[in-house]
Amino acid sequence: MDDFSDLIDANRAFADAFDLGGFDGKAHAGIALVTCMDSRIDPLRMLGLKHGDAKIFRNPGGRVTPQALEALVLGVHLLDVRRVLVVPHTRCAMASASEAELRVRVGESAGVDASWQSFGVVTDQLEQLREDVVKVRTHPLIGERAVVGGFLYDVDTGLLHQHA
Numbered sequence: 001m002d003d004f005s006d007l008i009d010a011n012r013a014f015a016d017a018f019d020l021g022g023f024d025g026k027a028h029a030g031i032a033l034v035t036c037m038d039s040r041i042d043p044l045r046m047l048g049l050k051h052g053d054a055k056i057f058r059n060p061g062g063r064v065t066p067q068a069l070e071a072l073v074l075g076v077h078l079l080d081v082r083r084v085l086v087v088p089h090t091r092c093a094m095a096s097a098s099e100a101e102l103r104v105r106v107g108e109s110a111g112v113d114a115s116w117q118s119f120g121v122v123t124d125q126l127e128q129l130r131e132d133v134v135k136v137r138t139h140p141l142i143g144e145r146a147v148v149g150g151f152l153y154d155v156d157t158g159l160l161h162q163h164a
Helices: 002-016 066-078 099-110 125-137
Strands: 031-036 054-059 083-087 147-153 160-162
Touching: 031 066, 054 066, 066 083, 066 125, 083 125, 125 147
Parallel strands: 031 054, 031 083, 083 147
Antiparallel strands: 147 160
16 A cells, blocks of 8 residues: 555645546547657647646557547547547657567566567558558548547657648
């Protein structure tokens, strides 16, 4: 229990001043964002948004996975999403290491064989971004129901650059 005590204490302080309740769970700015789990990304602030404005789906590499597509379909049909941004970022581990390298590094860290684990490494980040945007644009349950754009986030400048 002590492993999380600092976080539980911080949560209590957060809850004491909590003023974010009462939202209906919809994307009030009509935005959905698929981006990386990287801690250098502040999804709401980088887009000038606030709590309740967007639906955010994060995974290694900011990929449009089957799970991301599920989230986007729900967002478009039930949560007022009208615009979708797919946003990988510069200096991403998923785009700078090979699958074999990551398996070795994880295996060494874990002390067990990780040669079976897939990590979804991206060899050409911009081409993969374009393909991921096409996945969303051509999905039969999304298609024309939302505008979709592909952007690369620069973790060193904070700027987004549109590529699709």
